[in-house]
């Protein structure tokens with residue numbers, strides 16, 4: 062039975078309107094906006110979609126969701142289960158819930174070891190809060206697995222994972238032996254949206270809760286110190302071009318840019 | 325005691341020096357240097373002198389077919405060995421396909437960390453301070469790294485290269501990759517270019533980008549016309565790449581390309597933070613958008629509120645006229 066592990070993080074909604082996005086500079090944290098719920102990190106949901114497409118072909122594939130974070134992360138696991146994943150593991154421990162990327166990777170790697178055997182680990186190319194893009198590949202290194210980053214298509218058959226990788230000016234096809242780590246990008250396509258019936262079914266699926274003690278490791282240490290978090294001021298004075306007609310406005314814009322030697 | 329700066333330069337697919345290499349060397353010099361630059365690939369030896377002229381005190385050339393095209397498994401043992409030998413205090417790579425893939429894995433080999441996609445680097449005593457965007461470009465974070473080497477990847481065009489000086493002296497040494505084929509677990513079976521003709525988006529001095537407000541893929545024809553008149557390149561928002569209206573490699577933004585033209589014209593783009601992350605250092609943004617409250621206007625020097633379908637043709641024809649005058 063093929064076993065795929067998908068990593069899923071919960072993040073503040075990246076569609077939060079710019080005007081409401083605020084940071085507590087002293088605490089170095091983003092201030093939650095009342096009424097806007099945290100959401101599953103988009104690339105992770107795409108990762109679950111990638112796993113489900115494999116399961117669509119090979120029905121006995123088991124997909125396990127692993128998520129690290131506080132109580133609310135359960136919603137992110139439930140969302141993945143409603144999409145069609147089979148089981149969830151929620152690592153919930155105040156000692157690591159606020160870890161940096163490196164301690165997170167070590168914790169997740171320990172959880173993945175506990176879930177052996179597995180064929181494929183799928184992570185998002187980056188989490189959409191910190192946008193660091195290191196956890197998937199770092200886990201590969203910790204577990205001494207090959208990794209392929211920024212995938213738009215993932216197939217798995219006969220011990221080989223075939224990945225379509227997004228390059229700067231095109232694509233490449235890469236094969237990796239299982240087990241391996243793949244990080245996925247939005248070019249993979251829209252993740253499926255759970256139907257009501259699936260949401261009800263997901264309620265019955267098992268979610269294990271693990272602490273650091275369950276993983277049998279010492280609390281991993283952070284390797285970075287966040288010195289500051291702030292919202293940069295990027296707004297500038299805008300010169301609005303106005304006129305009687307669209308024709309006039311269009312021409313005026315060209316003339317102004319020409320005056321500024323921009324064309 | 326770890327000291328100095330090690331940077332991993334890169335060649336482009338067509339054998340030139342990737343401009344980020346010079347920016348990395350400059351960044352390393354600004355941090356106090358001395359800078360050792362690794363150039364790995366095939367046929368890269370000829371680029372070493374250019375790195376010296378750009379400010380590298382030493383260039384380590386690793387010329388081996390196993391290193392082209394890039395594969396993590398081939399690069400990591402080579403990068404790990406050189407890093408051990410050089411024992412730098414700071415290690416820098418570009419935020420390129422290679423940097424994204426290699427930097428985190430190399431960091432793990434040294435139980436250190438890497439700050440990805442940095443826009444500014446400085447030193448506080450011996451401590452690297454790495455500043456980078458996060459939250460889709462809505463916020464900035466400053467990090468210290470509690471490990472050695474202190475690693476960062478640098479966003480393209482974040483640092484000015486030093487003026488090239490051919491009288492600069494530097495040592496150039498050759499090394500073997502020291503990697504065998506059986507260490508490379510992955511295999512590249514195919515590679516395809518998606519869009520090659522015309523001006524490269526990253527190099528263009530004028531970029532005209534279209535968003536969902538264009539209303540359909542046909543709209544891009546108009547943008548291409550203007551790009552041709554102006555000698556520029558056409559970009560796109562993620563929304564339109566996701567819709568299949570325009571090719572993926574033209575996506576500008578956080579998960580697309582960072583562009584640095586003198587003039588950026590955004591047509592029917594709302595200006596989400598993730599899009600703005602790709603144009604954060606552009607000084608002259610022009611926005612055409614029918615919504616006066618669109619976020620794009622906040623960062624725009626010139627704005628037009630209106631339907632692009634009505635405004636753009638007149639704008640384009642006037643530009644054509646002014647260009648030919």
Ligand SMILES: Cc1cc2nc3c(=O)[nH]c(=O)nc-3n(C[C@H](O)[C@H](O)[C@H](O)COP(=O)(O)OP(=O)(O)OC[C@H]3O[C@@H](n4cnc5c(N)ncnc54)[C@H](O)[C@@H]3O)c2cc1C
Nearest residue numbers: 535536537561562563577578579580592593594599614632
């Ligand atoms: C993790 C993550 C990463 C992302 N990365 C990127 C990225 O790299 N690049 C990127 O671009 N986006 C990225 N996005 C998506 C981003 O959040 C926005 O959804 C996207 O940029 C919106 O594209 P748009 O401006 O084309 O579309 P919309 O937001 O739909 O805006 C369309 C605009 O067109 C205007 N308009 C409509 N009709 C007309 C008309 N006739 N004339 C003039 N104006 C008109 C509207 O007023 C509106 O402002 C990312 C999102 C996430 C969550």
